[in-house]
Amino acid sequence: xxxxxxxxxxxxxxxxxxxxxxxxxxxxxxxxxxxxxxxxxxxxxxxxxxxxxxxxxxxxxxxxxxxxxxxxxxxxxxxxxxxxxxxxxxxxxxxxxxxxxxxxxxxxxxxxxxxxxxxxxxxxxxxxxxxxxxxxxxxxxxxxxxxxxxxxxxxxxxxxxxxxxxxxxxxxxxxxxxxxxxxxxxxxxxxxxxxxxxxxxxxxxxxxxxxxxxxxxxxxxxxxxxxxxxxxxxxxxxxxxxxxxxxxxxxxxxxxxxxxxxxxxxxxxxxxxxxxxxxxxxxxxxxxxxxxxxxxxxxxxxxxxxxxxxxxxxxxxxxxxxxxxxxxxxxxxxxxxxxxxxxxxxxxxxxxxxxxxxxxxxxxxxxxxxxxxxxxxxxxxxxxxxxxxxxxxxxxxxxxxxxxxxxxx
Amino acid sequence: xxxxxxxxxxxxxxxxxxxxxxxxxxxxxxxxxxxxxxxxxxxxxxxxxxxxxxxxxxxxxxxxxxxxxxxxxxxxxxxxxxxxxxxxxxxxxxxxxxxxxxxxxxxxxxxxxxxxxxxxxxxxxxxxxxxxxxxxxxxxxxxxxxxxxxxxxxxxxxxxxxxxxxxxxxxxxxxxxxxxxxxxxxxxxxxxxxxxxxxxxxxxxxxxxxxxxxxxxxxxxxxxxxxxxxxxxxxxxxxxxxxxxxxxxxxxxxxxxxxxxxxxxxxxxxxxxxxxxxxxxxxxxxxxxxxxxxxxxxxxxxxxxxxxxxxxxxxxxxxxxxxxxxxxxxxxxxxxxxxxxxxxxxxxxxxxxxxxxxxxxxxxxxxxxxxxxxxxxxxxxxxxxxxxxxxxxxxxxxxxxxxxxxxxxxxxxxxxxxxxxxxxxxxxxxxxxxxxxxxxxxxxxxxxxxxxxxxxxxxxxxxxxxxxxxxxxxxxxxx
Numbered sequence: 001x002x003x004x005x006x007x008x009x010x011x012x013x014x015x016x017x018x019x020x021x022x023x024x025x026x027x028x029x030x031x032x033x034x035x036x037x038x039x040x041x042x043x044x045x046x047x048x049x050x051x052x053x054x055x056x057x058x059x060x061x062x063x064x065x066x067x068x069x070x071x072x073x074x075x076x077x078x079x080x081x082x083x084x085x086x087x088x089x090x091x092x093x094x095x096x097x098x099x100x101x102x103x104x105x106x107x108x109x110x111x112x113x114x115x116x117x118x119x120x121x122x123x124x125x126x127x128x129x130x131x132x133x134x135x136x137x138x139x140x141x142x143x144x145x146x147x148x149x150x151x152x153x154x155x156x157x158x159x160x161x162x163x164x165x166x167x168x169x170x171x172x173x174x175x176x177x178x179x180x181x182x183x184x185x186x187x188x189x190x191x192x193x194x195x196x197x198x199x200x201x202x203x204x205x206x207x208x209x210x211x212x213x214x215x216x217x218x219x220x221x222x223x224x225x226x227x228x229x230x231x232x233x234x235x236x237x238x239x240x241x242x243x244x245x246x247x248x249x250x251x252x253x254x255x256x257x258x259x260x261x262x263x264x265x266x267x268x269x270x271x272x273x274x275x276x277x278x279x280x281x282x283x284x285x286x287x288x289x290x291x292x293x294x295x296x297x298x299x300x301x302x303x304x305x306x307x308x309x310x311x312x313x314x315x316x317x318x319x320x321x322x323x324x325x326x327x328x329x330x331x332x333x334x335x336x337x338x339x340x341x342x343x344x345x346x347x348x349x350x351x352x353x354x355x356x357x358x359x360x361x362x363x364x365x366x367x368x369x370x371x372x373x374x375x376x377x378x379x380x381x382x383x384x385x386x387x388x389x390x391x392x393x394x395x396x397x398x399x400x401x402x403x404x405x406x407x408x409x
Numbered sequence: 410x411x412x413x414x415x416x417x418x419x420x421x422x423x424x425x426x427x428x429x430x431x432x433x434x435x436x437x438x439x440x441x442x443x444x445x446x447x448x449x450x451x452x453x454x455x456x457x458x459x460x461x462x463x464x465x466x467x468x469x470x471x472x473x474x475x476x477x478x479x480x481x482x483x484x485x486x487x488x489x490x491x492x493x494x495x496x497x498x499x500x501x502x503x504x505x506x507x508x509x510x511x512x513x514x515x516x517x518x519x520x521x522x523x524x525x526x527x528x529x530x531x532x533x534x535x536x537x538x539x540x541x542x543x544x545x546x547x548x549x550x551x552x553x554x555x556x557x558x559x560x561x562x563x564x565x566x567x568x569x570x571x572x573x574x575x576x577x578x579x580x581x582x583x584x585x586x587x588x589x590x591x592x593x594x595x596x597x598x599x600x601x602x603x604x605x606x607x608x609x610x611x612x613x614x615x616x617x618x619x620x621x622x623x624x625x626x627x628x629x630x631x632x633x634x635x636x637x638x639x640x641x642x643x644x645x646x647x648x649x650x651x652x653x654x655x656x657x658x659x660x661x662x663x664x665x666x667x668x669x670x671x672x673x674x675x676x677x678x679x680x681x682x683x684x685x686x687x688x689x690x691x692x693x694x695x696x697x698x699x700x701x702x703x704x705x706x707x708x709x710x711x712x713x714x715x716x717x718x719x720x721x722x723x724x725x726x727x728x729x730x731x732x733x734x735x736x737x738x739x740x741x742x743x744x745x746x747x748x749x750x751x752x753x754x755x756x757x758x759x760x761x762x763x764x765x766x767x768x769x770x771x772x773x774x775x776x777x778x779x780x781x782x783x784x785x786x787x788x789x790x791x792x793x794x795x796x797x798x799x800x801x802x803x804x805x806x807x808x809x810x811x812x813x814x815x816x817x818x819x820x821x822x823x824x825x826x827x828x829x830x831x832x833x834x835x836x837x838x839x840x841x842x843x844x845x846x847x848x849x850x851x852x853x854x855x856x857x858x859x860x861x862x863x864x865x866x867x868x869x870x871x872x873x874x875x876x877x878x879x880x881x882x883x884x885x886x887x888x
Contacts, residue, residue: 079416080513134735173878179418191773202722207733218734220667220726253883264511275645279669286657287664291736396879399418405883406412 006250007396009388015381022378029371037368046116046358049109051372053117054354056105057209058230058347059376060098060152061201065234067092067159068197071190074162077183079403080261083253083394087241089166090387091234092159097383098376099152106148106209110141117358119215131216139212147208151200158193165189169395179399201227213357217295221280226353228276232269232315233346235262236339241384243336250393253405256330260409263329266342270319277312299356303363307352314345347373412886413862415515417875422515422863423856424699432856436849437599439695444846447694455838462832465825466541474544476825482810483820488538490799491830494679495535496577496651497672497795500644501680502528503584506591507640510633515863518855519705522595523691524684525588526848530840531683532581534833539573541829569653576650580643587636590629593619594854648676655802662742662806665730671723675795678716678765681709682791687841689785691850700851703779710778713791717769720798724766738811746805753819754805757797764794 030052037048066088073081108114115122119132120139126132132139165186174182206223239262245251284292299308318341328334355364395401427435444452468476479486502525509517543549552574554564564571597619600612619625652672655663685706692701731743747758768790771777778784809816822830844850861867874882 077419131735135733138729138733176417176875179416183418198718198722203726203729207729218730220665220723220730221670222666223726224667224670253879253887268511271642275649276670279649280666283653283656283664283666283668287659289659289664291734394879400416401879402414402874402877402882403416405879406414406886 006252007392007394009245009250009385009393011385011389012248015385019378019382019385022374023382024378026371026373026375026378029368030375033368033371042116043359046114047355047364048368049105049114049117050354050358051364051368052105053109054350055347055369055372055376056098056102057354058233058350059380060095060102061226061230062233062237062343062346063091063094063098063380064155064159064197064201065231066238067095067155067162067193068201068231069234069238070162071193071197074183074186074190075194077400079400080258080407082398082401082404083258083407084238084242084245084251085166085398086388086391086393086395087245088234088238089163090384090391091237091241091380092163093387094380094383095152095159096156097379099156102209103148103152107145110145118212120212135215138207139215144208147204151196151205154196155193155200158189158196161189162186162193166395166398167391169398169401170392171397173397174399183399201230210353213354214295216291219280219284219292219295221276225273225276225280228269228273229315229346229349232266232273233343235265235269236342237380238262239266239335239339240343241388243332243339245388245393246332253394253401257407257409258404259332259335260326260329261407263323263335263338264409266338267319267323267329270315270323270342274312274316274320277316298360299352303361304352304356307348307356307363307365311345311349311352314341315349318342318345414871414874414886415862415868417868417871419863420702420704421865421868422519422702422704422859424702424865426866427699427860427864429857429860432860433598433602433853435697435699436595436851436853436856437602439845440599440847440849441602441604445694448842448846452839452842455835455842458831458835459839460832460835461828462830462835465828465832466537468825469541469544469829470546474542476823478820478823478826480817480820481815482807482817483804485803485807486820487800487822487826487830488542490796490803491833492535492538492542493651493799493803494792494796495531495538495833497648497676497679497799498683498792499528499531499535499580499584499680500648500673500676501684502526502588503580503640503644504677504680505684506587507637508644510637511641514708515859516705516708518852518859519701520684520688520709520851521855522588522591522848522852523688523844523850524680525584525591526844526850527683527687527841528584528680529581529588530837530844531680532577532584533840534837536577536581537829537833537836539570569650569657572650573654576647580647583636583639583643587633587640590632590636591852591855592848593617593629594621594626595849595852597621598853599849644677645673648672660806661736661738662747662802665727667723667726671720674716674719674723675765675798678713678720678769679792679795681712681716682788682795685709685713685784685788686792689781689788691845695845695850697851700856703781706781706784707775707778710772710784710787713787714769714772714778717765717772717791721766724762741809742806746809747801754801754808757801758805761794761797761801764790765798768794 033048033051037044039045040048069081069088070085070092072078073085109117110121113121115125118139120126120135121141126136165182168182168185201223203223206226210226211218211222239259242251242254242259242262246254281296284296298304319338322328322334323338328338351365351369423432425431477486477488479488502521505517505521505524509521540546540549552564552571554566554571557563593616596612596616600609600616603609603612649669649672652668656665656668658664688701689706692698728743728748731739745752746754749755750759768787771783771787804820808820877885
């Protein structure tokens with residue numbers, strides 16, 4: 001029996017074609033976008049950069065969330081997800097790749113002094129603005145660059161270490177002693193990752209990359225809100241890959257029980273996201289202070305109204321109504337639909353956050369947004385597939401694997 | 410029937426090679442024996458404290474809340490601090506019974522019963538403060554929204570204080586139902602073992618005629634699931650709404666969007682600390698070391714270091730935003746009234762930081778997580794810290810308001826404010842002593858359930874499975 005199990009993923013040529021096609025479309029969109037917008041007025045340039053920016057930040061954070069998924073389960077000594085743990089690992093290999101794109105873009109913005117994106121880069125404006133001047137201890141190019149490099153570097157490094165440790169479970173069978181050592185080594189790296197995750201995703205990095213787009217505005221919830229957004233997206237992405245591999249005849253040990261739990265995860269964190277959304281929005285609405293409400297003013301009452309409510313419908317109303325039923329969470333087709341929907345929904349959320357600030361007066365959602373999205377989706381498919389093919393799909397000597405095989409929700 | 414299997418890497422949840430009968434014996438024994446001297450001493454101390462509390466409240470009702478040292482800007486002082494503190498403590502029980510159930514954490518079975526009882530008593534204590542703070546408490550029914558003869562005088566639906574009334578009463582009701590429905594099979598066990606008529610009668614009434622039939626179990630299971638589903642959002646909603654009491658205002662230090670999740674994390678943090686305090690005593694006094702193992706204590710310490718760090722992240726976020734916003738009122742609240750050690754309440758802020766953020770970090774180390782003395786000490790420290798958190802939030806934000814002419818002198822509580830607080834300890838421990846004497850402090854039926862997968866003797870029986878390769882194992886057992 002053992003020999004018939006497809007343990008090694010081979011990238012189907014169809015998948016490669018799709019990936020290259022999406023990348024091709026994306027590059028074409030990028031080039032056309034550069035010609036039509038990238039060299040246009042300052043406003044058009046800002047839009048062009050903004051579109052790349054929210055895509056690259058979104059995908060970097062989503063892929064990093066997959067490593068977060070691995071680390072929290074490691075720390076919690078969780079067994080159920082072992083049968084597909086290689087998938088979040090593979091997704092996390094994209095952190096250095098998308099991270100580099102993010103880094104290049106952010107460095108470009110900072111060094112070209114593009115103050116249409118980051119108003120606080122405009123030294124003249126900062127001089128005449130007491131608030132921005134006061135913030136300059138934090139919002140300055142030097143700190144921004146150092147922290148960004150450090151953040152992306154450590155995410156990549158610690159993620160790489162986690163994946164490397166995981167390979168040990170391919171080597172030889174473990175007894176009680178060696179199993180404990182293996183878990184211990186994983187725990188140490190996962191703890192480091194989680195701490196660094198808290199100091200970046202849980203706080204600083206969203207202030208730097210996203211919140212400072214509205215240089216005057218602030219909200220203490222902002223980082224946790226974006227964490228919830230990208231985490232639920234990360235789980236959706238994991239789910240999509242699980243279903244894809246399952247359909248291709250891989251992941252023999254993964255079954256509806258695991259899918260069901262992934263469904264619960266998406267359900268729970270969609271509600272958690274909505275909870276944070278509500279807490280942030282309601283408190284700002286209730287106290288009605290202009291320096292805070294300014295962020296929502298044009299999003300709720302201006303041209304972004306439609307997208308504002310669409311965001312809530314896709315990311316909260318849909319999951320709570322559709323995923324509530326047990327049979328839905330155990331259905332491969334419906335789960336595929338929901339995972340795609342939620343990834344799209346949070347991508348829209350990032351669109352609203354970034355473009356709602358860069359282009360306050362006009363909703364620009366159009367071919368360029370989807371073109372750039374296609375570039376990132378193509379890259380994601382290509383690199384995740386490569387990472388999956390580079391290792392067995394199941395770490396067959398992992399001490400908790402058997403628990404996962406007989407997992408029953 | 411699928412295989413129930415758990416890796417041998419996990420330590421057993423029940424130590425000693427117990428049979429079902431041993432479990433019943435061990436847990437019911439304290440109920441059937443006469444209480445020890447220690448129990449009487451503890452109980453009488455608790456009742457004495459309660460009486461002091463009752464007298465303090467009597468003063469408050471008779472003479473008005475002028476008996477307290479609240480003043481023109483500090484309108485909320487010890488009373489609301491204590492209210493929030495107790496509500497927070499009341500979070501662990503529901504988290505354990507609902508959220509950890511959803512996460513399938515087997516270790517919850519050792520601690521859920523006592524934690525749920527603690528939750529109910531803590532919420533009872535919490536409720537005292539807003540009720541007696543009303544002053545004219547006989548008007549208390551005004552908080553209930555019903556068509557009345559007071560003309561257009563309805564409750565203010567826009568006020569988070571009213572949301573609190575609904576949130577906490579719902580929470581109390583669901584927690585009570587959850588706790589009690591879980592008790593039914595265990596009370597029936599006590600009834601079936603009863604030797605006197607009175608005992609048989611009383612436990613018979615209390616167990617609602619439970620007879621252990623399949624039908625009863627089936628309904629019991631579905632009820633638990635429904636109540637778990639209802640409780641899960643309640644874990645978040647109650648402290649979220651308590652945080653709204655502050656965050657909906659425009660008072661510096663109170664109005665901040667991170668308050669809801671950060672309050673919830675803090676509540677779980679303090680709740681687990683209180684569970685540790687109580688369970689460390691219970692396992693010792695009732696000899697329950699086989700059921701509340703070091704592994705259980707360690708798991709809870711992990712929750713404490715996690716939630717303590719989340720709270721720490723929130724504290725630093727707030728502090729950062731006070732700078733980043735460049736709002737001078739926020740800056741004053743955070744950098745003068747709080748973080749400046751030499752300001753009148755600076756000591757309270759740093760006390761909070763030390764107890765809640767710095768000291769729990771010792772639980773990154775396994776040795777310390779598994780050390781009983783350290784755990785007990787830390788559980789007390791954490792609850793002191795969490796008391797300071799509420800005190801810091803409330804008092805440091807309001808003792809100096811926007812108008813310097815109304816700045817008040819240093820607020821410190823009167824003896825009757827202290828008495829009221831001490832009285833709630835009396836209430837809490839009186840209830841807990843009675844609970845420990847008359848109810849099974851560990852869920853007997855649930856322990857029997859985990860015995861099969863996680864008991865010590867089961868662990869040894871899977872030796873041969875541990876030796877199988879994944880493929881062999883899957884071939885044999887996968888469903």
